[in-house]
Amino acid sequence: MAEADKTLEKFIDDDLNFHNSDELDEKFAALAKSEDMLDYWASRINPKVVGMEEEKRATALCLASHNDKFGDRGRLHLLLHGDPGTAKTLILDWAVFKLGAIGASMRSSQVGLTADASGNEVTLGALPRANNGIICIDEIEKFDQKSLQGLLEALEEGRIHIDVGKTHTVIDAKVRCLACANDTRKLSRELMDRFDFKIEVHKPELEFKRKIMRSRIKYWFREKEGYDGINLKNYLHWIQRFEPGISNSVRDIWMKLMEMYLVLTESDASIREEESMIRIATTLAKMHHRDAIPEDMLRAIKIRHPDLNGGKMKLLEKIIQEETA
Known part of the structure; x- marks a missing residue:
């Protein structure tokens, strides 16, 4: 591990309340000069998941992507698709529980992605609740067309139309989306087109499966370094408002x-x-x-x-x- 990385780990572990301090800014700045930041942070996306380098790089890019400006979308979106049991959900769940992303699935949401109404009361769905943040959608193909239409609007425009009960309005939903699907045939071409990364995940072959299981046994009931996501969360906070110039x-x-x-x-x-x-x-x-x-x-x-x-x-x-x- 690079020396800057060692210092960073120690500093953040010593006192998490310093995540806005000038000292931590300096340490992240030093890290940015000494490391390839994409590879560095991609390797820290749920480190208990072995391999999946391409998927983790895409995830890191989505997490770090910029907000929209002057009508140009800066936000990046990722769709992982393929057979069940290929660790797709492990990436999303980790982002929800360790980075504070908003999670959504048909198993856990009665409201859906947009909104629901009971009388004059409107309950916001996952998309508007994830505004300016990350939304992780599991088994995206199981949502109804109303939710998928709202997702289409959110991915491209950063806002959704709410038409429930007596409520007719437009709500911001500037999300960066990490989504999983077992079957993409139910998704429209228009929706698929909004994902910057569409990665098919395959079941591991025998040799790689052996490597995965060795790692699972080694770290079973153990916390692997970086699993808590604290460093990545603080780093994302550090770059959140930075806008790179383009000469x-x-x-x-x-x-x-x-x-x-x-x-x-x-x-x-x-x-x-x-x-x-x-x-x-x-x-x-x-x-x-x-x-x-x-x-x-x-x-x-x-x-x-x-x-x-x-x-x-x-x-x-x-x-x-x-x-x-």
């Missing part, structure tokens, strides 16, 4: 990278899907508590398209080399 020169290079990427991949994705890379690049800058740099867009492309071959990546890297020489 004109960086925007120019980002545009050239995006244009080259579109040519190389012949992408037929929607504009909304391609915009995800802008959100990811901006979030990477925010996580490092600095202004945006050209490499943020390059890494965003790698994150969204890990299968992009080495030759195409070299062409993208060449753009940065030529523009910053």
